Amino acid sequence: AAFGLAANTLQVVDFTAKLLSAGQQIFKDGSTVQSAELELVANDLKVLTSRLKLRTRPDPNVLGPIAQNTQDLAHESEKIAQELIDILSTIRVKGETLRCRCLLHAIKTMWNKEKIEETVRRLETIRGELQSRISISAKEENLLALDEATQNIVKSLLENRSDVTAAIAAHADDIVREYRASEVASSRRHKQLLYAISKTKDWTVEPDDLLRWIKANLHYQRIHDRFDDIVKAHQETFSWILEEDQDCRFNQGPKMLEWLREGSRIYWTTGKAGSGKSTLLKNLHQDPRLAKALQSWARAENCTLIILSFYFWNAGIDLQKSQEGLLRSLLLQAPSEQPLLGPILFPEQFEFGARLTEFPTFHDLRRAFKRLTDNLPDTFRIALLIDGLDEFDATHVTISELADIFIAATKSPNVKALLSSRPLPAFEASFGDRPKLHLHELTQADITAYVDAELSRHPRILELFDDDPEGITALIAEIVDAAAGVFLWVKLVVRSLLEGLHNYDLMPDLRERLTALPRDLEDLFRHMLRNIPPNYKAQSSRIFQIHSTNEMHDYTFGYVSLTPLGLYFAEMDVSALMKAEVVPLSALERERRRKEVEGRLKSRCAGLLEFRSRAGNLQTHLPMAQLIVYLHRTVADFLKLDEVWDGILDCTRGGKFDPHLSLLQSLIMRSNARKRARQLGLSKGPIRTPLQDLWRLVSSAMQYARLSEGLTKTAHLEVLDELDRAMTSHFNVAQERFEHNPSS
Known part of the structure; x- marks a missing residue:
């Protein structure tokens, strides 16, 4: 209402101001005005004033300060307009053929010069105030269309108040609460609908379809990534570990092949960082001799063998380094290998009317794993291959507790585990009395074969060997001794030497390269970063x-x-x-x-x-x-x-x-x-x-x-x-x- 009133008042003010300005121009130019034109002017001003009167009728509601000020300006404008109408009417009634020297002359007969100038200034003042009121009124009328919280924010901005941040934050909190409440309600209705469907007597699911659904819910992205990322071993590296005629490398207890065929509980493979533990386990997993050896263990009791594996990866996602990820992976593989295990591991899900909306919870996983290791029929034997125990995220479960999980699982004569980790104190305490091997102490021959094969791929090494065979042999021996069983260090050193051969380095240059490379992995990494141009x-x-x-x-x-x-x-x-x-x-x-x-x-x-x-x-x-x-x-x-x-x-x-x-x-x-x-x-x-x-x-x-x-x-x-x-x-x-x- 205030907006409309101000707009109408501004029309009257503009019209009146233009009338006075026109009269001044007439006086200056000596023009005349026909009485018909004056009547048209008077009628137009009457129409505008009548609109203004309608807008200024008393409002039954209490006016705000802005609306009251606008109404006062409207009354003032109406008063000025009415005086002008009276003057124009006086001019018109003297006869249609009457000519006046100018309109301003007629006005001057009733107002003196000072009155006219004062009226013009007043009209200009009213015009400025009305333009401001129109802007504010437009804001107020738009504001009324907003909800109460948004109105408070806009008012704070308009008034430049210091609590605008608090108002916005409070409104944002309200929106978030309303959204969450709506989301929770929708989720609840969705679950209720699924539950109602699951309770319908005519609703049935085929066991094969249900097993597929269980496996789909156990699966997660990146479940196989760590296995894929492990580098394939070089040629015959680690092949000796499953050979029938093993050499004296195994001086720390039972040979691995013997344990696979006849042993029980846990076999622990340990070694320094970068010594090739993950590569070894991946090789074993893919080597048909491993499955053959484990079959000997299973068939001794006429059992069906199931081999399950998991590779922890600390640099990966949570499920790649957590107990939940371990259990989900193992429990996915078991029914994939033997579908008959589905109802044994997850009997709740196979019950009629079972709720399927929240599977798998962590409790579902723990119960299923216990059934896998403790309650399986004696017709099954389980072999676990678990790599990277030291890469486990010990936020919720300690490393010692992780070790205890495998110790408890392998108490059953039907379960045994081949584990791999760095020699951390917690694992030494848990597995120290189990059959084990320290990999970094057993790979000297593998590293020698790797260095010799990789360097021999470059034609320059043959030329240098012809010039100095003893020097090349000594260089390889120095690399092997400095490696201390760490394959990763050897790989980086060989890469540097191959670069030198490409640059036509001579023997002294190659030896200098080797001497400059730090023996510790972290120091070597720092050296590599520093040498980036x-x-x-x-x-x-x-x-x-x-x-x-x-x-x-x-x-x-x-x-x-x-x-x-x-x-x-x-x-x-x-x-x-x-x-x-x-x-x-x-x-x-x-x-x-x-x-x-x-x-x-x-x-x-x-x-x-x-x-x-x-x-x-x-x-x-x-x-x-x-x-x-x-x-x-x-x-x-x-x-x-x-x-x-x-x-x-x-x-x-x-x-x-x-x-x-x-x-x-x-x-x-x-x-x-x-x-x-x-x-x-x-x-x-x-x-x-x-x-x-x-x-x-x-x-x-x-x-x-x-x-x-x-x-x-x-x-x-x-x-x-x-x-x-x-x-x-x-x-x-x-x-x-x-x-x-x-x-x-």
Whole structure:
């Protein structure tokens, strides 16, 4: 109401002011006004005044201060307008043919000059105040359309009050509470509906379908990644461990082959970091001689053998380093090997009317594992292969308690476990009296064979051997002695020597290289970082940050691992993103980019990051892919050290680099480069297709956009526009395909 009143009053004021100004102009120019024109003027002013009178009728409600002031201005304007109307009427009644020298002359007969000038100034003042009132009234009327909490915030802003932050925070809390309450209510209704369906008498599930459902809920992303990431052993490395005629390396107790065939409970493989424990266990797992030896143990009692494995990975996601992840993996494998175990391990889920909405809880897992190790029929024998006990996350369960889990599990004569870890005191205390081997003390011959084979691949070594055979032999022996059984150290040293051979180093040069390399792994890693050329330091820092950020978030955002092509796109200039076409890359182009990234990792990151082939996920049809991973778990641990990571970050401090933005850019480019929808399969079942992976890229991109904006306080709208452009292109193609083939 106040807004309308002010607007009408402003019309009257403008009209009156123009009338006075026109009269002044008439007086100045000596023009005349026809009586018909004066009548038109008078009538127009009457209409405006009548509107004003309607707006100024007394309001039954109490007026606010702004509305009251507006009404006072309206009365003042009405008074001035009425006086002018009376003057105009006087002029009109003297006759239609009467001419006046000017309108101002008629007004002057009733008002003196000072009165007119005063009225003009008053009208200008009223005009300014009304414009202000109209603005405020518009705000007030819009404010009334808002909810009470939002009104309080807007009023605080308008009045420049100091409690605006508190008002906004309180309103945000209200919104969050309302959203959570709504979400909880929806979730409750959903569970009630599922429970009601499960109780329906006509509702039945086939046992095979139920087992598939149980296995699907036990499965998790990255369940096989650690196994895939373990480097394959070199040629015949560790093959001796399952040979019939084993040498005197085993002087610490029963030989492993004997334990596999006849032993019980626990066999512990231990060794220094980087000595090859994980590689050994992976080799054993894949060696048919292991299964054959364990079959001897199982068949002695006419039992069915089940081999279950798990590889802890401290640098991975929670489920790769926790008790829950261990149990879910083992309990998934058991019914996959023997479907008859499903109802034995999970009888609650096979009961009629069982609730299926919260499976698996941690209690479900513990009960099932106890049944696996304690309550299985005597017709089964279980062999556990567990690697990396020292990589277990001991946040909720101590390392000693983890050891106790396996000690308790292997009390049954039908269960035994081959375990692997570093020689931590807790494991020494728990497994010290069990059959064991210290791997780093048994690999001298393997390391010698590895060094000899790797160096012999380079033609320069043969030339040097011809010149100085004794020198080459001594060099290899020095490497083996300095390694102290740590295969990882040997791998890095051989890599440095091969670089020297490529540079045509002579024997003294090679020996100098070897002498310069620290014997401790961490010291060696520091040496490698220091030797990165200065002009590569900033780029090295960016790559490490991109990889670390991706490792931190990829599982949370839907598991988008960093591929060679993904890193290539992350390093692109943003201007290239703006020019990029939404077209798939050819196989030739992909291979070219892959080689570029491989070379850059070697030169910029000192080989601490490398490519590793990882098998496609069991729940997708995607083939094996190359991913960027740490050279070894010790590298991941090393880079997490505060002083090391701070040194890496120093190389980009003061700039505008944000790894989240780089990964956002990478995901957009990966979306651009993917095959079009007409080339992709659409899901008709639980198996994820490439088209769904495309949406997964988009979801992750939006998450990185959110994180980047939170850190930089900048919304990267132009980058997100490129994502919109890419997805619009894919959507148009998918829509065209659907229109031509709706059943696809």
